Amino acid sequence: MSAHPHASSANLAAPVGGKLFNTATFICGILIAMMVAILIVRFIFGLGAVTNLNDGYPWGIWVVVDVIIGSAFACGGFSVAMLVYIFNKGEYHPMVRPALLASLFGYTLAGVGVIFDLGRYWNFWHILWPTYANPNSVMFEVALCISCYIIVMWIEFSPVFMEKWGMKVQKKKLEKVLFFFIALGTLLPMMHQSSLGTLLVVMGSQVNPLWQTPIVPLLYLLSAITIGYGVVLFESCVASSAYRRTIEMHLLQPMAKIMLGMLAVFIVVRTVDLLVRGALGHAFTPSLEAFYFWLETGFFLLPFLLVGSAEARRNPARLFLAGCSIMLAGVFLRVNGFLIGYDTGPGWNYFPSIAEMLVTIGMFAIEVLGYIIITRRFPVLPREEAQSAH
Amino acid sequence: MALEKTSRRSFLKGVLAASGAVAATVAPQQACARDTLQRPPEGLGLLYDATLCVGCQACVAACKQANDNPAEFNAMDKLWDTPLDTSGHTFNLIKMYRNGTMEQKDSELNGFSFMKTSCMHCADPSCVSACPVSAMLKDPVTGVVGYDPDACIGCRYCVAACPFGIPKYQYDSPTGKIGKCELCRHRHDEGHYSACAEVCPTGATLFGRTEDLLAEAKRRLALKPGDWARMPRGRLPAQNETPEQAAKWKGLLDQSYEAQVGNYLQHVYGEKEYGGTQVLKLSAVNFQKAGMPDLPPKSSAATSETIQHSLYGGLIMPIAVLAGLTWVAKRNVVADDEPAKGGKS
Numbered sequence: 001m002s003a004h005p006h007a008s009s010a011n012l013a014a015p016v017g018g019k020l021f022n023t024a025t026f027i028c029g030i031l032i033a034m035m036v037a038i039l040i041v042r043f044i045f046g047l048g049a050v051t052n053l054n055d056g057y058p059w060g061i062w063v064v065v066d067v068i069i070g071s072a073f074a075c076g077g078f079s080v081a082m083l084v085y086i087f088n089k090g091e092y093h094p095m096v097r098p099a100l101l102a103s104l105f106g107y108t109l110a111g112v113g114v115i116f117d118l119g120r121y122w123n124f125w126h127i128l129w130p131t132y133a134n135p136n137s138v139m140f141e142v143a144l145c146i147s148c149y150i151i152v153m154w155i156e157f158s159p160v161f162m163e164k165w166g167m168k169v170q171k172k173k174l175e176k177v178l179f180f181f182i183a184l185g186t187l188l189p190m191m192h193q194s195s196l197g198t199l200l201v202v203m204g205s206q207v208n209p210l211w212q213t214p215i216v217p218l219l220y221l222l223s224a225i226t227i228g229y230g231v232v233l234f235e236s237c238v239a240s241s242a243y244r245r246t247i248e249m250h251l252l253q254p255m256a257k258i259m260l261g262m263l264a265v266f267i268v269v270r271t272v273d274l275l276v277r278g279a280l281g282h283a284f285t286p287s288l289e290a291f292y293f294w295l296e297t298g299f300f301l302l303p304f305l306l307v308g309s310a311e312a313r314r315n316p317a318r319l320f321l322a323g324c325s326i327m328l329a330g331v332f333l334r335v336n337g338f339l340i341g342y343d344t345g346p347g348w349n350y351f352p353s354i355a356e357m358l359v360t361i362g363m364f365a366i367e368v369l370g371y372i373i374i375t376r377r378f379p380v381l382p383r384e385e386a387q388s389a390h
Numbered sequence: 391m392a393l394e395k396t397s398r399r400s401f402l403k404g405v406l407a408a409s410g411a412v413a414a415t416v417a418p419q420q421a422c423a424r425d426t427l428q429r430p431p432e433g434l435g436l437l438y439d440a441t442l443c444v445g446c447q448a449c450v451a452a453c454k455q456a457n458d459n460p461a462e463f464n465a466m467d468k469l470w471d472t473p474l475d476t477s478g479h480t481f482n483l484i485k486m487y488r489n490g491t492m493e494q495k496d497s498e499l500n501g502f503s504f505m506k507t508s509c510m511h512c513a514d515p516s517c518v519s520a521c522p523v524s525a526m527l528k529d530p531v532t533g534v535v536g537y538d539p540d541a542c543i544g545c546r547y548c549v550a551a552c553p554f555g556i557p558k559y560q561y562d563s564p565t566g567k568i569g570k571c572e573l574c575r576h577r578h579d580e581g582h583y584s585a586c587a588e589v590c591p592t593g594a595t596l597f598g599r600t601e602d603l604l605a606e607a608k609r610r611l612a613l614k615p616g617d618w619a620r621m622p623r624g625r626l627p628a629q630n631e632t633p634e635q636a637a638k639w640k641g642l643l644d645q646s647y648e649a650q651v652g653n654y655l656q657h658v659y660g661e662k663e664y665g666g667t668q669v670l671k672l673s674a675v676n677f678q679k680a681g682m683p684d685l686p687p688k689s690s691a692a693t694s695e696t697i698q699h700s701l702y703g704g705l706i707m708p709i710a711v712l713a714g715l716t717w718v719a720k721r722n723v724v725a726d727d728e729p730a731k732g733g734k735s
Contacts (some may be wrong), residue, residue: 119544
């Protein structure tokens with residue numbers, strides 16, 4: 001990616017170095033191996049052999065967690081790039097690469113993970129083939145848009161590989177047009193993160209009124225941007241602690257403030273929508289849905305308690321917890337809409353099987369493993385000496 | 391100071407561009423509103439009359455045979471086909487409503503009633519709107535909602551979308567398909583209409599054009615409960631049907647018989663639900679109690695497509711937003727060796 005006037009990335013980012021084989025990568029390897037074993041069974045015997053999916057709950061955690069939540073967690077790159085390149089906040093530039101890397105993995109795996117869940121996966125290419133296209137379908141828009149975004153992100157991230165492999169000429173050429181890919185990389189997530197919410201609309205009254213609203217695309221988009229900042233807080237803290245690096249507090253503090261701003265907008269929109277539609281009553285009936293609604297709302301409000309004051313934002317632990325809280329809030333918003341608040345009538349139940357969970361865990365293990373390998377070998381994280389200059 | 395000013399100005403530009411983008415991405419426009427679709431005039435369907443149904447399940451067996459579906463066992467002895475619900479291998483089922491002592495047929499209190507479960511062939515089907523690869527299509531003439539396994543990717547969005555829980559997936563197979571009633575459209579060319587209507591001994595399931603079936607349903611609702619009246623069986627001939635048109639279908643033309651008029655609720659289920667369905671239902675027991683969902687006259691497909699087309703119609707909005715974002719990004723992205731513009735260092 002191109003340098004920003006406030007900070008030249010080529011001078012700031014550097015490989016962390018160190019061994020690739022350690023406890024963390026070993027555990028990731030085992031989890032990935034278990035996932036592969038389960039997937040072999042799934043592809044030989046069918047979805048029913050390993051999942052608890054049924055016709056009342058045709059979408060389980062492979063869709064809701066791996067794809068819908070996984071891609072929301074992968075919004076760090078989008079949120080930070082928007083801050084740097086659209087809002088011209090160049091000081092956040094050192095965060096772009098690590099955030100983009102996590103996004104790259106999140107989205108690429110969401111795209112691959114979909115294949116495991118598709119009942120007729122060998123027809124997968126139909127979704128990109130014009131003669132099969134159904135422009136009325138929300139899923140069609142989501143699939144097309146995510147596919148494009150994965151390609152755009154690899155292009156946005158490719159300067160990292162070019163730096164490593166000394167492809168100076170190509171890097172220079174790419175940087176001349178990179179602004180367009182950055183713009184595209186901001187537009188595409190806006191489109192599909194909102195549409196991931198719109199997926200609920202056609203399900204009609206099967207989705208509880210607490211989560212079924214015509215403005216669901218706006219809610220999902222706003223929450224995805226907020227989650228993007230939350231994920232960056234989370235990742236920065238974890239990466240700093242795992243690699244024993246200094247935490248970029250001078251960046252995380254103002255970013256937490258921006259996150260709270262976005263969060264406030266989300267909460268206002270969410271509340272006004274519930275009031276206007278008269279759906280808030282459902283939150284006060286004693287039901288599982290109401291319980292999960294308040295759990296979700298609690299996690300959306302918690303960051304204000306955790307990092308509401310400037311003093312609290314100076315505490316890295318609080319920033320980390322605020323990041324976790326906003327991620328959990330995003331998890332519940334999506335799980336509640338697609339699973340808890342989704343009711344197709346009496347007699348239908350769903351709780352993921354161990355095998356389903358192991359596949360989801362395996363997917364996250366690939367992300368962690370990939371993040372470790374690339375940050376250790378490629379110039380992604382800010383160079384440590386440069387940090388001390390601040 | 392100069393730097394402060396410039397970056398603030400471009401920050402504000404960014405705010406403007408991005409909030410414009412967000413507003414443009416999400417604000418639905420009236421101009422793109424998509425109305426609920428209506429039934430095609432020649433649309434085919436079924437009329438199910440719960441008061442005539444005796445629960446013999448002959449239609450369930452005939453459906454299995456017509457669609458080459460295997461038996462599903464849920465009883466201890468695996469002798470009979472005993473599906474508990476429609477599935478990827480069972481496209482039609484007669485379910486039962488039970489209450490209290492179950493003494494009286496078609497009574498909500500201490501009674502029982504039957505309800506057919508199969509595809510309603512909606513005027514504006516959620517499954518067709520949901521399917522990303524056009525594997526679910528509604529025939530423009532017959533209105534039959536058909537499924538093409540060769541196009542299907544198995545995402546099961548149709549399963550999730552249908553308010554009647556009709557499309558079902560075959561989870562027991564590595565190459566599972568979606569299974570649902572297609573009104574026996576594969577038998578129409580041979581002159582056979584829906585197998586369930588063909589075999590129904592009481593005319594509880596009747597095949598025909600939905601407009602004719604709707605008129606028949608309204609005729610029954612106007613009759614006095616308990617009176618004897620003629621009830622057609624098999625296929626209901628279309629209004630002003632010519633002998634040539636009638637010759638298209640096999641089977642006796644008039645199979646009608648005298649039956650007692652049921653104590654109907656004054657509601658033709660499917661006349662207005664979700665813009666109307668091509669399968670209509672009559673019942674003496676509350677439809678929701680008998681397992682049919684309470685649906686508004688506006689289809690959720692119309693709501694969903696209004697949102698989608700407002701945002702993405704002609705790709706106008708995405709392209710406009712992209713142009714704005716590109717303009718802002720071009721100003722804010724500067725290559726490594728290029729001197730920064732606008733007084734920035």
